[in-house]
Amino acid sequence: MDLDRSPLAMPFPDLPAIAGVTLRVARAGYKEWGRCDLTYAELAEGTSVAGVFTRNVCCSSEVELGREQARAGRARALVVNAGNSNAFTGYRGREAVEQIMAQVAERLACDQREVFVSSTGVIGVPLPKDKARAGVSAALDAAECSWEDAAATIGTTDTFPKGAVARAVIGDRTVTLAAIIKGSGMIAPDMATMLGYIFTDAAVEPAFLQRLLSEANERTFSCITVDSDTSTSDTVLAFATGKAGNAPLASFDDPGADAFAAALNDICRQLAQLVVRDGEGARKxxxxxxxxxxxxxxxxxxxxxxxxxxxxxxxxxxxxxxxxxxxxxxxxxxxxxxxxxxxxxxxxxxxxxxxxxxxxxxxxxxxxxxxxxxxxxxxxxxxxxxxxxxxxxxxxxxxxxxxxxxxx
Amino acid sequence: MDLDRSPLAMPFPDLPAIAGVTLRVARAGYKEWGRCDLTYAELAEGTSVAGVFTRNVCCSSEVELGREQARAGRARALVVNAGNSNAFTGYRGREAVEQIMAQVAERLACDQREVFVSSTGVIGVPLPKDKARAGVSAALDAAECSWEDAAATIGTTDTFPKGAVARAVIGDRTVTLAAIIKGSGMIAPDMATMLGYIFTDAAVEPAFLQRLLSEANERTFSCITVDSDTSTSDTVLAFATGKAGNAPLASFDDPGADAFAAALNDICRQLAQLVVRDGEGARKxxxxxxxxxxxxxxxxxxxxxxxxxxxxxxxxxxxxxxxxxxxxxxxxxxxxxxxxxxxxxxxxxxxxxxxxxxxxxxxxxxxxxxxxxxxxxxxxxxxxxxxxxxxxxxxxxxxxxxxxxxxx
CATH class of the missing domain: 3.10.20.340 (ArgJ beta chain, C-terminal domain)
Incomplete structure (x- = not known):
């Protein structure tokens, strides 16, 4: 079915480039649709990562692995598959995720645990490895794309692409946060899950980034609901490339930490509200x-x-x-x-x-x-x-x- | 609005008279409708009572008082008002309930704590005392009515009257349970709540009746849902008149206790399923x-x-x-x-x-x-x-x- 654009939709904001982040999209063909469905974000060496994930115990392999990877705190790339959530697919689904991680790690010559994968769409169908391999290859060689292209490509039943921006001053540097998100049911596991990605050029230690993201999550993503149904794939990841050159933030004692925390909270709230604005059938x-x-x-x-x-x-x-x-x-x-x-x-x-x-x-x-x-x-x-x-x-x-x- | 009869409706069963129970209905005119809306059940002296009530902390005065009265274990009468739930009405609502209890207790020359009151319908409007007084007067002097009349009179947005019957053998006596219930949202506090009443001629000690009702509740009423919304007025009461003449049941050691428990569980399950069959908008x-x-x-x-x-x-x-x-x-x-x-x-x-x-x-x-x-x-x-x-x-x-x- 074709869905009309939500009457509560917001125009896509003007998102600036984030130093250390390169976006590309490609067509893996997970579904019969004439659009890109694989999103690739390459991250500079030394990028910190933090994540919050669904508490649904029937979660996907992507969520299980991502939770473990986020604990290590470092990221070099993100791959998002749209059209197949790969949830409830057992060992076969896990193999497909590990294949993607290995393929990207080989190109970047990095540890494969630094490659994050998310998938969203129908459940119970293992992600086809051949399509994933060809899609990742195409993405690795594709031209850079815009934030709006990436936001549209991670979407499934979303009726509009969703992005947000925030800034904070840390010492003498202004750092920027840019983010994209998808979701329209708070979750319909066969067609829509919430996946959000925040990118910043700020330098932030992984453990502190995780603390800030977890705290922001409590007041933003954990405060929205469309239909009370919790996805098997919900994921929000924050990547900090450090390219702004600020003195790295490691605790609230560091100058600028409060400002960065406020900006992170702000961008999370924007993203969360955008998901509600695309809630299935929402008119108010x-x-x-x-x-x-x-x-x-x-x-x-x-x-x-x-x-x-x-x-x-x-x-x-x-x-x-x-x-x-x-x-x-x-x-x-x-x-x-x-x-x-x-x-x-x-x-x-x-x-x-x-x-x-x-x-x-x-x-x-x-x-x-x-x-x-x-x-x-x-x-x-x-x-x-x-x-x-x-x-x-x-x-x-x-x-x-x-x-x-x-x-x- | 007029609601069509649920496609899942069941015909009203043939309910036998229960010795020690007399039913009457009257028109209090709580709403602008041309039907009876006040149900009165008179119970023989010595009737045991047990109850289970909503856990909604914003419950009505009827529920607060009923919970206290059920603990005392004795009942002589039940009054059910339809069209006004009297919930969220503060001290004025409580005064109306106490007036009804006093009025019936005076007629029966009993303790007013033996008079149980339930109300269902719109919330936030104190039950009008004048209409209640006239309605109770009319009911006290009305002719006896059928189970189906009583079942229809306690209803609000229900699309069909609901009743159930069960029997058990205790020693050389066959005891009978007859029951009526109303409800179509698992609860819409401004128009429908679940109220259920079970009457039996068995002799059962109040504490044991309470135990059996609580256990049956866990496997029946607590196992249904229409829309996950919990009423401020949900009430199920069981009355045992003792007129069947069996040796009173006081524990599972008594002969026939298991059979009676099974019959009580059976009638509760029937009632619970009838409410689901009248769930708002239900087709399956x-x-x-x-x-x-x-x-x-x-x-x-x-x-x-x-x-x-x-x-x-x-x-x-x-x-x-x-x-x-x-x-x-x-x-x-x-x-x-x-x-x-x-x-x-x-x-x-x-x-x-x-x-x-x-x-x-x-x-x-x-x-x-x-x-x-x-x-x-x-x-x-x-x-x-x-x-x-x-x-x-x-x-x-x-x-x-x-x-x-x-x-x-």
Missing amino acids: FIEVAVTGAVSEESARKVGLAIANSPLVKTAIAGEDANWGRVVMAVGKAGEPADRDKLSIGFGGHWAARDGLPLADYDETPVARHLQGSEVRIDVDLGIGDGQATVWTCDLTHSYIAINADYRS | FIEVAVTGAVSEESARKVGLAIANSPLVKTAIAGEDANWGRVVMAVGKAGEPADRDKLSIGFGGHWAARDGLPLADYDETPVARHLQGSEVRIDVDLGIGDGQATVWTCDLTHSYIAINADYRS
């Missing part, structure tokens, strides 16, 4: 802001319970200020809450405070807010200082159409 | 059978992860044997599983075994199975002896229509 972008929880973690869980509730998501799709459904979702989250201290609002207008509907509640401004394409749900639990913001989209007929009306 | 009844888990509890969690997955539910709606989505759901359940020992099948036909797609997999019989209205998903984790069966329905355009296309 929803921000759920939870305050007054016993902790940040508790606030995030309450936010996700709301963002994952089909009844809340369909209410927003129907532009219905149905705060009762939000109360229900708060209550089912399994987190500390006190019904009689709970307040619920939309777009800055409270509908209920301290466990009671507002006596003078005026639905007019709320109804107007819900008619827009950006909706905010405010929840104050009133029992602590923990807060968190999560992002999701509405649940519409198009989600059903995409996932039920067509055979995959 | 889905049984998920999980074997080979590390424990029964683990198997149940894996089953519910599958049954709650929007991607699995839309695949079944689309009659798509998408076992990759089942793999994904197993993996995200957070329970012990080994990708390489996992087997997935539909209707008794395996699609993947031991972590690999079947080489000679023939989709023809599977496709035929999925075209029916009763679908079975088989999952063998291959790592233990734990097993569980859960029930759900598919996720269709009608679910979106019911919950998004109409303002509530």
Whole structure:
């Protein structure tokens, strides 16, 4: 099926080149489609890497290997296959990944553990080794391509290419972060998974880069949901080439570390929100802001319970200020809450405070807010200082159409 | 909106009278509808009671009070209000419940804690005391009604009345269990919650009745899901009048206790499945059978992860044997599983075994199975002896229509 461009799509931003990163794409032909489907990024020697991966226990070989490789902290290349996730394919799938790693390592004369591989698409079909070998060969010899080309090539059911940029000043150097991501279901393992790649010219020690990425992940990628279904392939990798020439960051004691952490967090949030904007069937972008929880973690869980509730998501799709459904979702989250201290609002207008509907509640401004394409749900639990913001989209007929009306 | 009768509906069964139980209905007019909406069941002196209630922390006053009353173990009456759930209404809602308890207790000359009240419908609107008082008065003086009348009167968005019957032999007596239930979303707090009532003429001590009901609940009501949203009002009560004259059951050492437990489990499973058959937008009844888990509890969690997955539910709606989505759901359940020992099948036909797609997999019989209205998903984790069966329905355009296309 051909999918219309999401009404919440954003134009592709102007991404600058990152010193030490070269992008190329090629056609491996994993599916019957007339487009490139293999993305190759070559990274300068000495590039640090960090990664966060799906917790789905039925994860792909790519995820298993990538987790191990990221621990070693060094990267020279990234290969992304689109159209076949290679998940649930046993030893045959693993062989295909190892073949790609060896092929690239031979060309770059590097350790094959420095070659990262991701795959996204249908599951249960081992990645065809012959197509992979020819595709990698073509990519290694291809001309350099743009960020937008790479962003489009890693996509599957995505309806628009997604990129983001951020900058930070470290000492006397300005470092740049550029990133691409794909994903439109939070995950449909036979057709869409979330894969994100962040490239920076900053010099950052691997262990510190991992710490910063893990922390950013908690407040960004872990705070989005489209349909509550967790991919077998979700992967976010951050590569730091060090070409900006800053004094390498190794801890928060280093000058500029806070600025870099903020920029990394910023670019992760941008990427995460772009995935929600391409959520399957999405017509409205929803921000759920939870305050007054016993902790940040508790606030995030309450936010996700709301963002994952089909009844809340369909209410927003129907532009219905149905705060009762939000109360229900708060209550089912399994987190500390006190019904009689709970307040619920939309777009800055409270509908209920301290466990009671507002006596003078005026639905007019709320109804107007819900008619827009950006909706905010405010929840104050009133029992602590923990807060968190999560992002999701509405649940519409198009989600059903995409996932039920067509055979995959 | 008027809802069409579910295509999975069952005819109302022939329920016998239960000695010690008298049913009456009346019109309180909680909503603008031309039907009875208040159900009253009078129970003989000495009736035991047990209950299981929602774990939603934003529960209604009815649930808070009912939980406390069930602990005392004795009941004389039940009042069910339909059209207003009285949830999230603070002290005003609680006053309305206490008024009903006092009014009935005065008529029966009993302790008001022996009068149980449930309410279901819109939330955030205190139950109107004047309508409740007039409705209860009318019910107390109304003629006896049938089980089907009572089942229809407790309903809200239900598309068919639901009842079940079971029998057990205790010593030389045959005891009978008759039950009614309502619910069509696993819960939409502004319009539908699950309320179930089981009546038996058996003599059962309250503490033992509670134990049996709690155990049955784990394998029946806790094993169904329509949309993963947990009501603020879910309640199941079991009343035992003792009129059958059997030697009272107090433990599993008593003759007939096993038979009664089996009958109670049977009637609970019937009721639970009826709710799924009236799931919002349901077109297919889905049984998920999980074997080979590390424990029964683990198997149940894996089953519910599958049954709650929007991607699995839309695949079944689309009659798509998408076992990759089942793999994904197993993996995200957070329970012990080994990708390489996992087997997935539909209707008794395996699609993947031991972590690999079947080489000679023939989709023809599977496709035929999925075209029916009763679908079975088989999952063998291959790592233990734990097993569980859960029930759900598919996720269709009608679910979106019911919950998004109409303002509530």
